[in-house]
Amino acid sequence: MDDVTPDPYATPIEFGQRMQILRQRRGMARVVLAGLVDKSPSWVKRVENGQLQTPGLEMILRIAEALRVSDLAELTGRSSMRVDLFTGPGHPRLAAVRDAVNAFPVRGDRPAPAAEHIRARLRHAWSARHSAPNHREVVGALLPGLIEDAQLAVRQADSGAERRAAQAALSEVYSLSQFFLAYQPEPALLWRVAERGIVAAQESEDPHTIGVAAWLTAQAHRDSGPSHFDAADTVTTSTLQYLEPLLPDASDDVRAITGALQFEAGYTAARRGEAGAAWRYWDQAEQTAQTLSADYFHPVTSFSRAVMSAHAVTVAVELRSGTESARQAARAEVSVIPSRPRRARHRIEQARGYQLDGQPDVALATLDQAYEAAPETIRYNGYARKIVLEETEAASPDRRRRACELASKIGLLTA
Known part of the structure; x- marks a missing residue:
């Protein structure tokens, strides 16, 4: 035709x-x-x-x-x-995680662990994700058992309260799975997990769980390209309308996920090139962050007072403002973010800002710092891979050498 x-x-x-x-x-x-x-x-x-x-x-x-x-x-x-940019290499643990998601047991031949036991394992998994430089390896090893047990807990719940608690735990397991699956060559599996996560969150009737699932779903839509920006906005806006009336009596976690969603709305606006809306949402998120204690850190989204300066860099970079990106990158403090992958991601955003501002040597040095913080973060990040690949053809011999060394470390040119 x-x-x-x-x-x-x-x-x-x-x-x-x-x-x-x-x-x-x-x-x-x-x-x-x-x-x-x-x-x-x-x-x-x-x-x-x-x-x-x-x-x-x-x-x-x-x-x-x-x-x-x-x-x-x-x-x-x-x-x-033939070099992958926005899809990283398939992790060795990917097949086992895929099998666990796809199994989705209808019946179980053993008693399911209690929901609180699953939550304790989730707390350990989030802690390991934030502290381990090889966080995908650590999380990938934990996920198959968590997925199976959380699914069983939902199937075997006796009462409405037990089922809601189990659904909340299952949704959080799917949230953890999305962090593992991001930027890997399994987009259909990522969407399957995202959809199951938001269904389980709705079944839980728990505001914090619903907010986390919405936060991840909005990111999935936005990362799918401009044609999905409206869907990302719909998810964030509707969830904020649900959460904001609860804030006067809300827990720190609910306030934090509200702030994270406010920033996500600004992130999408920045992707659209809407500077006024982007910074307005950033201001709202900053105000929400200030209602939290100085040492508070959300285990899923990393939302905190400390992360807001990192978010300012992201807004400036997405708005393609080189001068403002470099200014925000220079003033943002990385060491106070208590998460290796989040510190590495922030370094990558700083590198994008420096490259936009015509400072490629500083950008490369910043990516080296990202590698030191969390090698698996930079290995799977499309923006970092793009900068490194571009600098392997730089006019400066020294910059080419440094870019090639980093490309070799992250496995960029082995495809």
């Missing part, structure tokens, strides 16, 4: 045609792509029509980021550039 979108691999087509096909597959208008790569809509049109030659590597990477292309070969057509 003539109206079927062709497969970019089916025939040897040019870069511009591939870019147009991939843009249309995402349902993205030219003007949107142009804004995301800081070009005009007419520039995008001329590239797609072949009136301009293929851009350089830096622009190719920016286009890949905007289109959420996971493999550069899909965009360039060159098998020599």
